Amino acid sequence: MEFCExxxxxxxxxxxxxxxxxxxxxxxxxxxxxxxxSTYGGISPNKYVxxxxxxxxxxxxxxxxxxxxxxxxxxxxxxxxxxxxxxELILEMRKQGWFWTEEFxxxxxxxxxxxxxxxxxxxxxxxxxxxxxxHFNMYQDEVMVEMGDWAKSRLRxxxxxxxxxxxxxxxxxxxxxxxxxxxxKKAYPTNVLHLATECNNKNHSAAFPEDLPEWFIKLFTxxxxxxxxxxxxxxTTNIVANRMHRNTIGIEILPEYFEMINDSINKENSKHEYxxxxxxxx
Amino acid sequence: MEFCExxxxxxxxxxxxxxxxxxxxxxxxxxxxxxxxSTYGGISPNKYVxxxxxxxxxxxxxxxxxxxxxxxxxxxxxxxxxxxxxxELILEMRKQGWFWTEEFxxxxxxxxxxxxxxxxxxxxxxxxxxxxxxHFNMYQDEVMVEMGDWAKSRLRxxxxxxxxxxxxxxxxxxxxxxxxxxxxKKAYPTNVLHLATECNNKNHSAAFPEDLPEWFIKLFTxxxxxxxxxxxxxxTTNIVANRMHRNTIGIEILPEYFEMINDSINKENSKHEYxxxxxxxx
DNA sequence: GTTCCGCATGAATCGATAG
DNA sequence: ACTATCGATTCATGCGGAA
Numbered sequence: 320m321e322f323c324e325x326x327x328x329x330x331x332x333x334x335x336x337x338x339x340x341x342x343x344x345x346x347x348x349x350x351x352x353x354x355x356x357s358t359y360g361g362i363s364p365n366k367y368v369x370x371x372x373x374x375x376x377x378x379x380x381x382x383x384x385x386x387x388x389x390x391x392x393x394x395x396x397x398x399x400x401x402x403x404x405x406x407e408l409i410l411e412m413r414k415q416g417w418f419w420t421e422e423f424x425x426x427x428x429x430x431x432x433x434x435x436x437x438x439x440x441x442x443x444x445x446x447x448x449x450x451x452x453x454h455f456n457m458y459q460d461e462v463m464v465e466m467g468d469w470a471k472s473r474l475r476x477x478x479x480x481x482x483x484x485x486x487x488x489x490x491x492x493x494x495x496x497x498x499x500x501x502x503x504k505k506a507y508p509t510n511v512l513h514l515a516t517e518c519n520n521k522n523h524s525a526a527f528p529e530d531l532p533e534w535f536i537k538l539f540t541x542x543x544x545x546x547x548x549x550x551x552x553x554x555t556t557n558i559v560a561n562r563m564h565r566n567t568i569g570i571e572i573l574p575e576y577f578e579m580i581n582d583s584i585n586k587e588n589s590k591h592e593y594x595x596x597x598x599x600x601x
Numbered sequence: 602m603e604f605c606e607x608x609x610x611x612x613x614x615x616x617x618x619x620x621x622x623x624x625x626x627x628x629x630x631x632x633x634x635x636x637x638x639s640t641y642g643g644i645s646p647n648k649y650v651x652x653x654x655x656x657x658x659x660x661x662x663x664x665x666x667x668x669x670x671x672x673x674x675x676x677x678x679x680x681x682x683x684x685x686x687x688x689e690l691i692l693e694m695r696k697q698g699w700f701w702t703e704e705f706x707x708x709x710x711x712x713x714x715x716x717x718x719x720x721x722x723x724x725x726x727x728x729x730x731x732x733x734x735x736h737f738n739m740y741q742d743e744v745m746v747e748m749g750d751w752a753k754s755r756l757r758x759x760x761x762x763x764x765x766x767x768x769x770x771x772x773x774x775x776x777x778x779x780x781x782x783x784x785x786k787k788a789y790p791t792n793v794l795h796l797a798t799e800c801n802n803k804n805h806s807a808a809f810p811e812d813l814p815e816w817f818i819k820l821f822t823x824x825x826x827x828x829x830x831x832x833x834x835x836x837t838t839n840i841v842a843n844r845m846h847r848n849t850i851g852i853e854i855l856p857e858y859f860e861m862i863n864d865s866i867n868k869e870n871s872k873h874e875y876x877x878x879x880x881x882x883x
Numbered sequence: 884g885t886t887c888c889g890c891a892t893g894a895a896t897c898g899a900t901a902g
Numbered sequence: 903a904c905t906a907t908c909g910a911t912t913c914a915t916g917c918g919g920a921a
Contacts, residue, residue, distance in 0.1 A: 399735040400700050406688040418682050424706055424725050426793050434789060437739055442791035443706050453681040457719055466913080506913065507716060509724030511708050636894045678896065713895050714912030722912080723895070797915055798893065808893095 321543065323561040323569075323584055327577035330549035330570040334377045341381045342568075343456070343544035346535050346556050348391035348527055349374075352404060364397055367404040368411055374549065375412050375449075381547075384452040387539045388417070391425070391527060393444040399437060405445065412449060420455075421448040421510060425531065428515045446512070446531075461537040463505035532556040536563055554580030558587055603825065605843045605851075605866055609859035612831035612852040616659045623663045624850075625738070625826035628817050628838050630673035630809060631656075634686055640855065646679055649686040650693055656831065657694050657731075663829075666734040669821045670699070673707070673809065675726040681719060687727065694731060702737075703730040703792060707813065710797045728794070728817075743819040745787040814838040818845055836862030840869055 326333045349371065352364040362370045378388055394402040409419055423446035430442040517528040532555060536546055542564040548556035551569030553576065560567035561584060571577045608615045631653065634646040644652045660670055676684040691701055705728035712724040799810045814837060818828055824846040830838035833851035835858065842849035843866060853859045 400702060401704060403692060403695065403701070406691060409688060410685060413685070419685070420682060421720055422683060424708070426706070426708065430791055434741075436741075437735075437737070438703055438792070439741070439789055440791045442793045453719075455719070459718075459721070507721055509712055509722045510720070511724045630894085633894055675894070677894080681897085709914095711893080711914035711916095713893060714914085715895055715897090716911045717896055718898090720896080726894085799916080 321561070321564055321566045323557060323567050325551065325554065325557065325569045325571065325577060325580050325584070327572070327574060328570060329572050331373060331377060333568075333570045334374075334381055334549065337381045339380055340383045341545065342378075342547045343383055343386045343565075344389070344536065344539045344546045345378055345382060345386070345549070346389040346391075346532050346546065347548045347550045348552065349550045351393065352395055352402065353397075364395065364402045364404050368407045371408060372411055372415070375408075375417065376415055378549070379416060379451060382451050385454070385456045386451065387420075387455055387457075387535075388449040389423075389535050389539075390447040390449065391444060391531070392447065393441070396438070405447075409447065417449040417451070418453060419447065420450045422446070423448065424511045425527075426511060426513045428513055430516065446535075456539060456541075458538060458541065459507060462508055462534055464508050466504060466506045526553045526555055529555055529559050532559045533563065536560055536565060540565055551580055552576060554583055558583055562587065603843070603846055603848045605839060605849050607833065607836070607839065607851045607853065607859060607862050607866070609854070609856055610852060611854050613655060613659060615850075615852045616656075616663055616831065619663045621662055622665045623827065624660075624829045625665055625668045626671070626818065626821045626828045627660055627664060627668070627831070628671040628673075628814050628828065629830045629832045630834065631832045633675060634677055634684065636677060646677065646684045646686050650689050653690060654693055654697070657690075657699065658697055660831070661698055661733060664733050667736070667738045668733065669702075669737055669739075669817075670731040671705075671817050671821075672729040672731065673726060673813075674729065675723070678720070691729065699731040699733070700735060701729065702732045704728070705730065706793045708793060708795045710795060712798075728813075738821060738823075740820060740823065741789055744790055744816055746790050808835045808837055811837055811841050814841045815845065818842055818847060822847055833862055834858060836865055840865055844869065 350362065352367040353361045375388075382388060392405055392408075394405045396402070413419055425444045425446050427442050427444065430440050433440055512531070512534065514528050514530050517526050532546075532548075536559060540546060543566065545566040545568065546556065546560040547568045547570075548554075549570045551557055551571040554569055554571070557567045557569040557580065569580055571580060632641040632644065634649040635643045637643065657670075664670060674687055674690075676687045678684070695701055707726045707728050709724050709726065712722050715722055794813070794816065796810050796812050799808050814828075814830075818841060822828060825848065827848040827850065828838065828842040829850045829852075830836075831852045833839060833853040836851055836853070839849045839851040839862060851862060853862060
């Protein structure tokens with residue numbers, strides 16, 4: 320059986336006890352600069368990079384060479400301008416030895432309402448993918464999506480040009496062989512994720528939707544792998560990882576969130592046993 | 602009558618002849634690093650910031666204090682990693698005196714296909730908003746959209762002349778319908794734009810869809826204002842600005858694109874006169 | 884007139900092979 | 903070793919012709 324461990328500690332402390340090359344996937348949403356002040360005390364934007372770098376350094380140590388680190392972050396507006404600490408953080412993390420492989424966009428379909436004279440509602444966040452090595456595990460087939468409707472009609476009748484590679488029309492060298500697509504139902508996704516924010520009673524100010532960690536856990540781990548969230552918050556990452564039969568560790572410094580995560584995990588697992596029981600009866 | 606001037610020159614040269622505080626909106630998509638190599642020669646990623654800074658400095662001089670600069674850009678992948686030149690550019694432009702007000706996301710619904718072991722297709726680009734002053738002109742009501750789903754599906758199948766009529770607000774049946782319908786349930790948009798790239802016969806490798814400059818021209822200018830595109834390319838920005846009764850200047854260094862822009866503008870304007878003639882007859 | 888269907892095409896990237 | 907070129911992979915869109 321996979322384990323699910325939650326620690327009520329500062330994440331630097333917990334991570335210091337972990338061996339090198341231990342974790343398969345880190346996915347976290349750290350407290351944003353100067354936000355959630357009432358709970359985490361708030362880190363001011365100009366101290367943010369300084370505050371985060373020791374953490375990213377430790378993450379680099381404990382991550383497996385084949386592993387991935389997904390950082391959910393967005394810069395806040397300070398005096399009418401976007402802050403630059405996220406960009407500075409990326410540049411500094413590269414100096415630590417991280418590879419900045421990709422930037423996914425989380426498009427929040429139901430973003431926070433509001434109106435300002437000089438800007439619109441912020442409907443997206445960054446999902447930064449960092450790696451320790453240029454060769455990492457990626458299980459792309461696990462997250463394939465339904466192909467658009469166009470394919471249904473397209474694949475019924477193949478034209479002659481569809482049956483052979485059709486290069487050299489432009490200089491791009493890009494051709495196609497549509498006949499390869501017969502029987503193909505699904506397509507690979509892109510680097511833009513369309514997910515609604517979770518607005519139900521999580522009692523945590525920065526909960527992300529379960530679909531978000533689920534997607535990355537599918538993409539970057541297999542069953543039995545280890546998923547870490549050093550800023551567990553409401554524990555969404557751990558709950559989802561546990562449900563997906565991954566080992567998982569969550570670290571949360573605030574006792575009230577720590578308790579909440581434990582409650583959620585217990586509830587989830589008893590529900591699981593219950594449904595297993597029901598299934599056995601049928 | 603508004604003017605539409607296209608120059609076949611290096612943009613630094615053309616801009617040097619312009620007075621200070623002259624332009625209301627700059628919207629441009631410069632050649633990306635090492636991209637479009639066959640036509641523009643390509644700028645290597647590590648020289649990109651150095652190459653662009655003199656241009657952004659000149660733009661800062663000729664932009665009005667109430668004006669806005671929209672920069673469409675995306676970093677390419679180099680050796681399995683996203684390049685950092687866009688982030689470095691933002692940091693350097695702030696040192697020049699620019700405010701980095703916002704980052705809009707252009708979600709490209711039909712992005713370039715392909716498959717790689719370590720990444721998915723890139724479906725988004727950055728639309729960076731820079732300002733000279735914290736107080737700039739923004740006409741938010743001009744870009745309001747239907748509550749919930751976007752009006753796009755309704756507008757998609759309309760012909761060009763319908764779009765012109767809508768933009769010139771001449772009280773045609775179409776415009777009236779739209780305005781009634783917007784008044785019923787209007788909402789401000791977000792900072793995520795969903796547009797397809799134009800893949801038809803533009804003869805330019807990097808044309809953006811007309812909706813893109815149209816949206817920003819509506820948002821940041823009014824009729825009679827001046828819109829500049831220092832890397833005009835196929836001239837989309839200028840054509841749209843001209844149609845929307847803005848003054849516009851386009852600069853394009855390559856003679857073949859320069860000719861193409863002039864042809865397009867002439868065609869557009871003669872079509873406009875023709876439809877005006879028809880309208881007068883009715 | 885309207886809907887349907889066929890088709891070209893696009894700011895790409897990786898890994899292997901050749902100079 | 904290091905750089906340059908080449909082949910392989912892929913999907914949504916708008917247009918134009920057909921039904």
